[in-house]
Amino acid sequence: MMHRTTLETLRTTNLADLHRWTTLVQKSLMRDVYYLPAYVQASTEMEQTDPVALVGGSDPCPILAPLLIRRMSVVDERSRTEWKDACSPYGYGGLLGLSPTEKVGQSDVRRFLEDLQNWCSENQLVCCVLRLHPLMCQESWFAGVSGWSVGKIVFRGPTSTIDLKNWNGSLNQPGSLRRDRRADMRSAGRALRVTWNQGDDYDVRAKLDLFSRLYNQNLDRLDSDMFYRFSPSYFYRLAGLGEHLGIALVWHGEEVVGGNLFLLGWRYAHGHLAGTNQIGRKYGASTLLLVEGSRRARQRGCELLNLGGGMRSGDSLDDYKRSLGGPSYRYAFFVLIADPERFEQICRIPNSPWPYSMSMLGGIQ
Numbered sequence: 001m002m003h004r005t006t007l008e009t010l011r012t013t014n015l016a017d018l019h020r021w022t023t024l025v026q027k028s029l030m031r032d033v034y035y036l037p038a039y040v041q042a043s044t045e046m047e048q049t050d051p052v053a054l055v056g057g058s059d060p061c062p063i064l065a066p067l068l069i070r071r072m073s074v075v076d077e078r079s080r081t082e083w084k085d086a087c088s089p090y091g092y093g094g095l096l097g098l099s100p101t102e103k104v105g106q107s108d109v110r111r112f113l114e115d116l117q118n119w120c121s122e123n124q125l126v127c128c129v130l131r132l133h134p135l136m137c138q139e140s141w142f143a144g145v146s147g148w149s150v151g152k153i154v155f156r157g158p159t160s161t162i163d164l165k166n167w168n169g170s171l172n173q174p175g176s177l178r179r180d181r182r183a184d185m186r187s188a189g190r191a192l193r194v195t196w197n198q199g200d201d202y203d204v205r206a207k208l209d210l211f212s213r214l215y216n217q218n219l220d221r222l223d224s225d226m227f228y229r230f231s232p233s234y235f236y237r238l239a240g241l242g243e244h245l246g247i248a249l250v251w252h253g254e255e256v257v258g259g260n261l262f263l264l265g266w267r268y269a270h271g272h273l274a275g276t277n278q279i280g281r282k283y284g285a286s287t288l289l290l291v292e293g294s295r296r297a298r299q300r301g302c303e304l305l306n307l308g309g310g311m312r313s314g315d316s317l318d319d320y321k322r323s324l325g326g327p328s329y330r331y332a333f334f335v336l337i338a339d340p341e342r343f344e345q346i347c348r349i350p351n352s353p354w355p356y357s358m359s360m361l362g363g364i365q
Helices: 016-028 039-044 104-121 138-145 179-191 204-222 233-242 278-282 286-300 316-322 338-349 356-360
Strands: 008-011 049-059 062-075 080-087 129-133 151-163 194-200 245-252 255-264 268-276 304-308 328-337
Touching: 008 016, 016 039, 016 049, 016 062, 039 049, 039 062, 039 233, 039 328, 049 104, 062 104, 080 338, 104 129, 104 138, 104 328, 138 328, 151 316, 179 286, 194 204, 194 286, 204 233, 204 245, 204 255, 204 268, 233 245, 233 255, 233 278, 245 278, 255 278, 255 286, 278 286, 286 304, 286 316, 286 328
Parallel strands: 080 129, 268 304
Antiparallel strands: 008 049, 049 062, 062 080, 129 328, 151 304, 151 328, 194 245, 245 255, 255 268
């Protein structure tokens, strides 16, 4: 017989909560870097949000969810609309099972979602968006709530990986690289060198400044949306991950021509942010960076390096990531609607933000 647990709200501003949060993540058999409070705290720099972790559900399988409470507003031609909601931090986090096994049942998820819905209502949150971990196939956990009237799962597309178990020992690189990626490595080997640092290195801020400058130059070239731009304090906060943050820089002579930030977990590693300039692209810097990240992740015992997807399924970025040769997974998120009337009202506002804009596109019904 399952017993419901008492919902806990852990806050990073409370030292006892912070210690318990970190301990719960480190003891979980499903742990990954996205659940750590240091990553959630860094994510608050993207938007002005309050970081928390909820622990609830059932015994013996409670579930932890790191969340950001957002204060939102939209101005239309007549008035300003303000509200609060919550979402998982940017990336591939989702739910963390805390059972002594790796099994999370659909009944466990349903009980946690009931706790989450009550918490949202008590805190006057319109909705909560859970980004699901694709490498754990967390979308399958939600099969038992597919007909739930206050929530909906939304599939966003594929995410590519590099299989670190498929390794070419003689070349010290993934064994799955497509022919053009192997050509990149030969070109990079003749012209470029790569350096590696971690978040706990003494000169980490200097390395992050080098990466940030190159990354922002790349965004300017692509005329990228503000969503992909980060303040210097975001990068500095990422350094709080210590050994779980890897900073790979590629050099052409004394010039940095490419960089990639990696989040290094226990079973999985993730390519977080990357950028190259024209010289780096000429000599295959992007591939060299991902191979270096693969080497480091493999040394730590990781099984997969997650690369993410493209802007749209099948675009050039998606094709590039697939060319690294690993398996693909499905990325999805779950939208729990705590106040349906308010949710629909916000959806009808022109230029409403994510996830409310998804409703206008038919993504949420």
